[in-house]
Amino acid sequence: MNTPPHIPESLSPLLDLEKVAPGTPSRLVEQIAFITEIDRLKSVLRLSPLLAADRRENDAEHSWHLALMVMVLAEYANEPIDVEHTLKLVLVHDLVEIYAGDTCLFDDDAKKDQAQREADAAKRLFALLPEGQDESFHALWEEFEARRTPEARFAKAMDRLQPLLLNAGNEGGTWRAPGVTEARVRERTSVIAEGSLTLWDLTRKLFAHGVREGWLATGP
Amino acid sequence: MNTPPHIPESLSPLLDLEKVAPGTPSRLVEQIAFITEIDRLKSVLRLSPLLAADRRENDAEHSWHLALMVMVLAEYANEPIDVEHTLKLVLVHDLVEIYAGDTCLFDDDAKKDQAQREADAAKRLFALLPEGQDESFHALWEEFEARRTPEARFAKAMDRLQPLLLNAGNEGGTWRAPGVTEARVRERTSVIAEGSLTLWDLTRKLFAHGVREGWLATGP
Numbered sequence: 252m253n254t255p256p257h258i259p260e261s262l263s264p265l266l267d268l269e270k271v272a273p274g275t276p277s278r279l280v281e282q283i284a285f286i287t288e289i290d291r292l293k294s295v296l297r298l299s300p301l302l303a304a305d306r307r308e309n310d311a312e313h314s315w316h317l318a319l320m321v322m323v324l325a326e327y328a329n330e331p332i333d334v335e336h337t338l339k340l341v342l343v344h345d346l347v348e349i350y351a352g353d354t355c356l357f358d359d360d361a362k363k364d365q366a367q368r369e370a371d372a373a374k375r376l377f378a379l380l381p382e383g384q385d386e387s388f389h390a391l392w393e394e395f396e397a398r399r400t401p402e403a404r405f406a407k408a409m410d411r412l413q414p415l416l417l418n419a420g421n422e423g424g425t426w427r428a429p430g431v432t433e434a435r436v437r438e439r440t441s442v443i444a445e446g447s448l449t450l451w452d453l454t455r456k457l458f459a460h461g462v463r464e465g466w467l468a469t470g471p
Numbered sequence: 472m473n474t475p476p477h478i479p480e481s482l483s484p485l486l487d488l489e490k491v492a493p494g495t496p497s498r499l500v501e502q503i504a505f506i507t508e509i510d511r512l513k514s515v516l517r518l519s520p521l522l523a524a525d526r527r528e529n530d531a532e533h534s535w536h537l538a539l540m541v542m543v544l545a546e547y548a549n550e551p552i553d554v555e556h557t558l559k560l561v562l563v564h565d566l567v568e569i570y571a572g573d574t575c576l577f578d579d580d581a582k583k584d585q586a587q588r589e590a591d592a593a594k595r596l597f598a599l600l601p602e603g604q605d606e607s608f609h610a611l612w613e614e615f616e617a618r619r620t621p622e623a624r625f626a627k628a629m630d631r632l633q634p635l636l637l638n639a640g641n642e643g644g645t646w647r648a649p650g651v652t653e654a655r656v657r658e659r660t661s662v663i664a665e666g667s668l669t670l671w672d673l674t675r676k677l678f679a680h681g682v683r684e685g686w687l688a689t690g691p
Contacts, residue, residue, distance in 0.1 A: 272676035
């Protein structure tokens with residue numbers, strides 16, 4: 252269920268901005284190359300269905316939705332969080348999937364080498380940025396993954412809660428995939444409680460609804 | 472060229488969370504209804520093509536891309552800006568198009584009533600949020616539109632620059648539409664200079680490239 256990232260046949264001419272716009276300072280050339288390359292995030296498909304249209308969500312839309320969720324739901328964080336810093340974490344967290352692809356929470360094979368694939372992708376992608384920005388983007392991605400700050404714990408909670416909302420709003424969505432059970436979903440989303448006990452309480456109610464409606468199987 | 476927003480036939484059950492998750496506090500019920508409703512932004516299509524795939528961009532992807540541009544390009548703002556506040560402005564700026572639709576820069580008919588349509592849409596959409604958040608989201612949208620703060624001027628510059636990058640990276644994109652000329656594009660994107668003279672200089676180089684390549688017509 253690991254989605255291979257979209258690879259365009261020819262790279263955009265904007266990756267070679269010195270030819271398109273002669274005289275552009277080299278630092279800005281690198282920054283525009285990064286901004287161009289990350290357009291690919293719009294083509295990395297997730298498994299979750301949208302709420303308002305009949306298609307799968309992509310990573311860019313997902314990242315935007317998480318940012319809005321941070322703005323609206325920050326008051327439920329277990330610990331006080333810097334909202335703006337949390338916005339940066341969610342905006343950047345999925346960029347590595349441009350090269351590493353989206354890895355489904357329930358794909359145990361793909362999850363085995365996920366950490367290495369994503370670390371390689373981060374190194375390659377953030378290296379497009381000029382000195383200083385390379386390191387700061389890398390640090391944001393690492394902070395999100397490590398969940399050692401209150402902001403990262405809340406950001407990760409949003410990342411787990413958002414697809415559950417899409418499923419609950421869409422007759423079960425990916426909950427109906429073979430082998431998915433309430434116990435497995437609960438285990439793999441329990442990090443929501445680290446970010447917000449209030450939103451974990453809501454999550455458990457969404458699971459109960461999924462089971463009542465027959466969208467989410469019981470059992471191990 | 473005004474794109475009608477997508478209207479799903481039935482609203483998501485999450486808009487009526489009290490039934491799905493009994494006992495959820497009413498403030499959180501309202502917040503989840505807003506988070507559910509804004510999923511529709513992913514279905515508001517813009518005219519601009521993506522760089523890395525052969526389809527049109529939607530407003531949610533566009534908003535995410537602007538946020539990343541703010542993070543990367545903030546150093547070029549004419550005046551010092553609060554990066555985090557600018558992120559909020561770009562994340563929220565297009566939400567009104569869920570009800571008002573995307574209005575093309577060159578559609579003079581649609582532009583006549585655009586301000587009224589968008590003001591009505593803002594009132595209706597932000598009213599889904601609980602007290603306090605309703606007002607703060609509305610204030611962010613008004614700040615962006617009014618361009619009276621350095622952050623709003625830079626945010627608007629990103630909003631104008633991003634589709635120009637998509638066009639320049641995509642063999643002209645919407646520059647090739649009938650009636651579009653370099654002089655008209657230049658006039659309607661000149662607000663970029665209010666946010667960043669450095670990025671306006673880059674913009675003029677992109678126009679020159681578009682003219683050289685035959686993608687952008689000269690004349691009035």
